[in-house]
């Protein structure tokens with residue numbers, strides 16, 4: 109395990125840029141061997157490799173961190189509650205719809221399935237910070253033309269988001285790169301060619317082109333753990349062709365939302381009311397919904413009644429925000445989702461583009 113500690117020190121503190129070559133294509137299979145013998149679920153991580161792409165910010169590409177099955181699982185877990193994304197308003201701190209960010213998104217509760225747990229453990233391994241320091245994974249879907257403007261992740265409190273791990277769950281065919289507009293220097297000048305080609309949005313800056321199963325890790329703070337690294341500013345370039353699905357894990361310097369963890373059971377708490385409901389079904393979750401609706405609660409207590417953020421409304425039927433569907437009426441179900449701002453899921457879009465990419469890679473390899 110000696111090289112494991114070494115890699116850690118190197119990832120965290122960037123000890124010596126001259127060590128780039130030695131580690132740039134390190135096979136980490138050995139490092140995973142026996143990493144959790146008790147886990148009922150054993151991922152295949154035999155093809156994983158780590159590449160440093162930039163020292164300002166400190167950014168790393170991890171090829172094949174997730175298997176195809178894991179990518180699909182995460183998207184399936186999230187899709188039920190995927191909704192038009194909101195951002196935190198500058199005025200009053202509330203969540204607002206914005207053209208700043210035009211994707212669909214939701215959060216997956218920590219530890220919610222063995223697969224999610226295994227992925228979170230792997231992110232913990234990668235960042236050398238325990239799972240409790242992670243925020244719940246945010247899953248986002250960007251369709252054609254959708255993007256996320258340049259921003260930094262590190263919030264100014266006493267436990268900033270020190271690192272971000274972006275997991276790529278699909279293969280958009282064009283665009284959708286994660287780009288660092290302040291970062292002009294690749295760790296190795298040959299990298300743009302190796303990791304490209306990129307869309308125009310990237311200019312000649314450091315960037316990563318989404319690839320299903322790959323991950324991007326970057327640090328938003330300096331090694332002191334609190335000073336923002338301005339080079340960590342990043343953007344989601346517009347998707348030009350295909351669909352981009354990502355899972356984002358923000359890692360804090362200290363434990364995050366300890367109250368979600370039950371020390372007695374050693375597990376994160378199960379989902380609360382409204383967290384697992386499917387807004388495509390037009391139902392009331394409470395016997396008093398009709399009564400509350402008649403008293404004006406649909407407007408007065410809209411987050412509870414009709415839904416808000418990650419919370420699915422508890423009285424959607426009584427408030428008339430959906431239509432009751434006959435059993436098996438998929439169109440009706442989809443209309444309900446759409447009218448309430450939820451995603452109409454198409455599992456095929458996770459795979460589109462992948463066939464073409466793999467064929468291209470095989471052709472490139474044959475050429476060498």
Ligand SMILES: *[C@@H]1O[C@H](CO)[C@@H](O)[C@H](O)[C@H]1NC(C)=O
Pocket residue numbers: 370371372373
């Ligand atoms: C933790 O889990 C135990 C066992 O299920 C339960 O009795 C207890 O109420 C939980 N504690 C909290 C704070 O939720």
Ligand SMILES: *[C@@H]1O[C@H](CO)[C@@H](O)[C@H](O)[C@H]1NC(C)=O
Pocket residue numbers: 408409412
């Ligand atoms: C909304 O309604 C629920 C259920 O009656 C209640 O628990 C909650 O306190 C209400 N919230 C507000 C802001 O009125």
